[in-house]
Amino acid sequence: MTLGGLSFSGLAIDVIRHALDRTARIPNWPLGLELPHQFTLLAQLLLIALAILVTAGLGAIFNYAYSVTVARLVHLEIVPNLRAELFTRLQRLSFRFFDRNSNGAIVNRVTVDVQMLRSFVDGVIIQGAVLLLSLGVFLAYMLNKHVKLTLVSLSLTPLLYVATRLFSRWAQPAYREGRRLSDGMVRAMTEGIEGIQVTKVFGRAHDQFLLFDKRNRDVREQQLKIFKQVSRFSPTVDLLNQLNVAVLLVYGGALVAQGSISLGDLVVFVGMLRQFAARASGMADIVNTLQQSMTGARRVFEIFDSPVEVKNPVHPVKSRRLAGKISFEDVHFGYNGDSVLKGLSLQLRPGQSVGILGATGSGKSTLLSLVPRFYDPTQGRLAIDDIDVRSFDIDDLRRQIGVVFQESLLFRDSIANNITLGHPGSSREQIERAAKTAGAHRFISELPSGYDTILEEGAVNLSGGQRQRIAIARALLLEPPILILDDPTTAIDAITEAEVLDAVDGAMVGRTTLLVSNRLSALRRADTILVLDGGRIVEQGTHIQLLGREGIYSRTAQLLGSVDADIPCLTSGGASA
Amino acid sequence: MISQRQPKAPRRSDRSSSIGRRGLDRQMIGRLVAYTRPYAATRNWLVVLVIIRAVQLPLVTWTIARIISGPIAGLDARGTIAGVLGLLALIITTEIIFMYRMRLALKLGESVVFDMRSQLYAHMLRLPMSFFGKMPLGMLISRITSDVDVIRIGIQDVVFVSTVQFGSMLIAAAMMLYYNWRLFLVAVLFVPILWTLLRYFRTRLSNASRIVQETYSRLTAALAEYVNGVRVIQAFCRQAHNDKAFLDQISSHAQNNFRGARYSAVFVPLLELNGQLLLALVVVIGGYQSLHGGISLEALIQFLFLSELFFGPVPVLGRQYNQALTAMAGAERVF
Numbered sequence: 001m002t003l004g005g006l007s008f009s010g011l012a013i014d015v016i017r018h019a020l021d022r023t024a025r026i027p028n029w030p031l032g033l034e035l036p037h038q039f040t041l042l043a044q045l046l047l048i049a050l051a052i053l054v055t056a057g058l059g060a061i062f063n064y065a066y067s068v069t070v071a072r073l074v075h076l077e078i079v080p081n082l083r084a085e086l087f088t089r090l091q092r093l094s095f096r097f098f099d100r101n102s103n104g105a106i107v108n109r110v111t112v113d114v115q116m117l118r119s120f121v122d123g124v125i126i127q128g129a130v131l132l133l134s135l136g137v138f139l140a141y142m143l144n145k146h147v148k149l150t151l152v153s154l155s156l157t158p159l160l161y162v163a164t165r166l167f168s169r170w171a172q173p174a175y176r177e178g179r180r181l182s183d184g185m186v187r188a189m190t191e192g193i194e195g196i197q198v199t200k201v202f203g204r205a206h207d208q209f210l211l212f213d214k215r216n217r218d219v220r221e222q223q224l225k226i227f228k229q230v231s232r233f234s235p236t237v238d239l240l241n242q243l244n245v246a247v248l249l250v251y252g253g254a255l256v257a258q259g260s261i262s263l264g265d266l267v268v269f270v271g272m273l274r275q276f277a278a279r280a281s282g283m284a285d286i287v288n289t290l291q292q293s294m295t296g297a298r299r300v301f302e303i304f305d306s307p308v309e310v311k312n313p314v315h316p317v318k319s320r321r322l323a324g325k326i327s328f329e330d331v332h333f334g335y336n337g338d339s340v341l342k343g344l345s346l347q348l349r350p351g352q353s354v355g356i357l358g359a360t361g362s363g364k365s366t367l368l369s370l371v372p373r374f375y376d377p378t379q380g381r382l383a384i385d386d387i388d389v390r391s392f393d394i395d396d397l398r399r400q401i402g403v404v405f406q407e408s409l410l411f412r413d414s415i416a417n418n419i420t421l422g423h424p425g426s427s428r429e430q431i432e433r434a435a436k437t438a439g440a441h442r443f444i445s446e447l448p449s450g451y452d453t454i455l456e457e458g459a460v461n462l463s464g465g466q467r468q469r470i471a472i473a474r475a476l477l478l479e480p481p482i483l484i485l486d487d488p489t490t491a492i493d494a495i496t497e498a499e500v501l502d503a504v505d506g507a508m509v510g511r512t513t514l515l516v517s518n519r520l521s522a523l524r525r526a527d528t529i530l531v532l533d534g535g536r537i538v539e540q541g542t543h544i545q546l547l548g549r550e551g552i553y554s555r556t557a558q559l560l561g562s563v564d565a566d567i568p569c570l571t572s573g574g575a576s577a
Numbered sequence: 578m579i580s581q582r583q584p585k586a587p588r589r590s591d592r593s594s595s596i597g598r599r600g601l602d603r604q605m606i607g608r609l610v611a612y613t614r615p616y617a618a619t620r621n622w623l624v625v626l627v628i629i630r631a632v633q634l635p636l637v638t639w640t641i642a643r644i645i646s647g648p649i650a651g652l653d654a655r656g657t658i659a660g661v662l663g664l665l666a667l668i669i670t671t672e673i674i675f676m677y678r679m680r681l682a683l684k685l686g687e688s689v690v691f692d693m694r695s696q697l698y699a700h701m702l703r704l705p706m707s708f709f710g711k712m713p714l715g716m717l718i719s720r721i722t723s724d725v726d727v728i729r730i731g732i733q734d735v736v737f738v739s740t741v742q743f744g745s746m747l748i749a750a751a752m753m754l755y756y757n758w759r760l761f762l763v764a765v766l767f768v769p770i771l772w773t774l775l776r777y778f779r780t781r782l783s784n785a786s787r788i789v790q791e792t793y794s795r796l797t798a799a800l801a802e803y804v805n806g807v808r809v810i811q812a813f814c815r816q817a818h819n820d821k822a823f824l825d826q827i828s829s830h831a832q833n834n835f836r837g838a839r840y841s842a843v844f845v846p847l848l849e850l851n852g853q854l855l856l857a858l859v860v861v862i863g864g865y866q867s868l869h870g871g872i873s874l875e876a877l878i879q880f881l882f883l884s885e886l887f888f889g890p891v892p893v894l895g896r897q898y899n900q901a902l903t904a905m906a907g908a909e910r911v912f
Contacts, residue, residue: 041864052857107715193701193709212695216698256650
């Protein structure tokens, strides 16, 4: 379309020139068209103007259609599909992936990196195709007009390739580093905001700010390095294109003097070369975008390529309600080569409760995580009701295990929806029953909107104890035969602890329960207590038995000043290790 | 979970989603300009370079047209060589100026967003706890990433690219006036057309940008919450449900993005069409004048080149205007 406007204006010049000077070249109408003699000069100019308008109108329609098609493809197809697939994948990745990557970095990948990858489609593939196509058309038109003039006027173009290669070689690692630093900045921010309560309580706002400022500064320094190279590359591409025009003027001027081409032809040629140059200069943007989008693509595909370590069996055992017998048979587990559990063997009868004590890194939370298959043992076997857990359908298995994490992790939704998180179809009666068992019904009922109360970010409109009791209710909703409590009183004060422990008492009844805690007030509720050290069970017995031994448990009790062994356990029994 | 009923356009009552009717907000521009004060030297040099470049670009076009209509048309080989040498000198200086203009603009934009991110985070740390209860983490992340980024592009590109392009237009207009005032008046006829187009699309593009930024922010907020709670989600087998909820949000954002892109798809070709309309009029009126001695052929050639120079920046300015509106939407959310 641009060619149309240019060639018709060149034709107009030749028509006018010929009218003014009959010795000048006779204008060549396109497609060998010969106008009737009765066509006046004004009629010829009107015809040319009409042709310009028609091509311009068609150009506008094509431009609109092209833009809408690209927008539809990019905004309604590629990006949403990519984001959805990425999210679907993300939600199914093993816990190990989330251990390795910070939340901020993951969010950055699904938002910013997908956006960068998007620019690969519209900024590189589509723009590149348009560029190649239009350069091809320009080239064909110019070659058709004058081969030698075309070749001479594009003689410097190969240097563009050299410049592009040099820039690309440098840019990609620089952009990758930029994204890595950006991850660090977002991570510093998210960690600061997630821990804002602690930050404020301990007056660490300045330290948090300094950490963020350092990361922010790193991002800026890296960006400035990139910008310096970009600001060299773009003008270089532009310069090479402009030099082509200078060469054209010298050689084209000589051809006009020789009468090989008309002045109008030269005007068209210059116009086309300038258009060619403008598009070729756009190549600088395309190359730059390519480098950025490649960085984004690599980071996005890293998520797609991350292995789903915990896989569903091809033929899972038929789903049934489990009794709750749990057997750890010489179980080993490690993170990144570091052994966490070392040949652990343990058996729990249905309905039995086991408390687990251990120092940080002793493997107690890992032990719990193996039961619902958040991780799989690296060696050995874990069985429920004598069936290897790897034989169950993962969702079926997890629906029979209630889990309460250290942090309650409630979502911005109603209390009812938080309790029914895993079972959205549950009735209000089921919800209330779970809440009553968890000791949460009363305080929920006293809230102005009751179960329909919307929780704020981090459920900060509830106390720590209230949050944890809702988390317990959530775990109990479908009355699972197995209950896992991962240090549910770790982040709460002593008064709230009593409320939560009451809830724990109610929750444990009739369920095989694994309870990790460093508080003896919680552990002594269990039938049997295990002490883990260095990935091995080093002590085992009831609260009273362990207090009577010279071991880690009794030393812990002395340190905590809690040797009130007279509080009875809920049930009695014993686990065999 | 984040509400699954995602509105296409955010509610007015939501502070973070207020959709105004303004295009470019002067007060907002003033606040953004204030961020460049610590970098006054860079900014001032940049203004000088922008002015020089605004003069250089039409000068390159004029020189090319002058060489064709002068020494080449007059078959003057020596004059052609001299003209081309002059053009070469001009091209080289133009590209040097371009390099520094680009470098300083990128540096200024990055410095401003650096300060903005720092101040934003420092401010967040001072806010009361109640703020964090109401504002999801993901929305805060999107403020410091997506919103600040569109402001950066606004500072790096919009102001300076627009100034160069607008300056080129003005100089082209002055030259057109010099060559033939009647043909110049024809070009002036397009100003009210362009103005009307701008007014028509201003509100639509502006609102589209704001809604896109808002839905993007909600998307980020949802994502951050899902990622933060992924262990709970997996423990309670919530993945399939979340897939659907997130897909709804993605679709809502995609539709809004598409709506904005469709406005641009109409706006930019309409702007480009004006240039071709002028070309057609110049061919008829200028050609007629040329035959009756009203304008020389050389001047007409110049005029054709200049009309391209006059209208060439119009679509660029249209795109920059769109970008400016996006930056305004980002700035509103950051401030």
